[in-house]
Amino acid sequence: GAGVSQSPSNKVTEKGKDVELRCDPISGHTALYWYRQSLGQGLEFLIYFQGNSAPDKSGLPSDRFSAERTGGSVSTLTIQRTQQEDSAVYLCASSLARRYQETQYFGPGTRLLVL
Amino acid sequence: SQQGEEDPQALSIQEGENATMNCSYKTSINNLQWYRQNSGRGLVHLILIRSNEREKHSGRLRVTLDTSKKSSSLLITASRAADTASYFCATEGTNAGKSTFGDGTTLTVKP
Numbered sequence: 363g364a365g366v367s368q369s370p371s372n373k374v375t376e377k378g379k380d381v382e383l384r385c386d387p388i389s390g391h392t393a394l395y396w397y398r399q400s401l402g403q404g405l406e407f408l409i410y411f412q413g414n415s416a417p418d419k420s421g422l423p424s425d426r427f428s429a430e431r432t433g434g435s436v437s438t439l440t441i442q443r444t445q446q447e448d449s450a451v452y453l454c455a456s457s458l459a460r461r462y463q464e465t466q467y468f469g470p471g472t473r474l475l476v477l
Numbered sequence: 478s479q480q481g482e483e484d485p486q487a488l489s490i491q492e493g494e495n496a497t498m499n500c501s502y503k504t505s506i507n508n509l510q511w512y513r514q515n516s517g518r519g520l521v522h523l524i525l526i527r528s529n530e531r532e533k534h535s536g537r538l539r540v541t542l543d544t545s546k547k548s549s550s551l552l553i554t555a556s557r558a559a560d561t562a563s564y565f566c567a568t569e570g571t572n573a574g575k576s577t578f579g580d581g582t583t584l585t586v587k588p
Contacts (some may be wrong), residue, residue: 404581405520405567465525467522468521468522
């Protein structure tokens with residue numbers, strides 16, 4: 363079956379431009395997560411959605427970062443006025459429900475490079 | 478700061494040997510998960526162990542959890558070159574919400 367998909371797979375942008383990253387979760391998964399992984403580092407939690415609402419936005423690094431989810435499915439992570447330190451792989455994951463002990467399934471990530 | 482911390486940061490072994498990676502965390506958890514990430518690829522879920530479980534097996538993988546020590550270990554037996562990857566532990570805390578990942582252990586299995 364289809365897994366989590368993300369687009370684009372790679373994005374190169376100039377400093378100061380806005381970017382949008384897209385995540386298509388597994389069908390029927392109500393929970394969706396965004397993470398960021400800098401080179402050689404572990405995952406950094408950004409935001410979590412349950413349905414269309416985001417009960418936990420604590421990981422968003424600045425007000426330049428925002429995310430939305432519509433129809434309980436597709437999510438978009440937007441970074442405004444990108445900076446070089448935003449360069450990283452952005453990973454999306456989904457899980458069946460927001461219960462304890464639910465496995466998260468990850469997409470392949472979007473590799474963002476800000477020049 | 479990260480909840481889960483893996484050690485060692487890097488591990489290099491010969492094919493056929495066993496590899497053991499450890500994960501320590503700080504706060505109470507509901508579950509702990511291990512993931513693998515091949516270079517340039519997304520994360521792949523390996524195994525989930527609940528807080529009331531002590532040991533779990535999946536193929537050549539064995540995971541233990543010691544909640545009194547707030548630590549977990551991942552053992553890969555009879556390693557293969559294809560096991561070369563970074564391995565991450567992730568903890569889901571008792572506060573509903575996110576899983577927190579460590580920086581990972583980079584495993585190199587030499588053929």
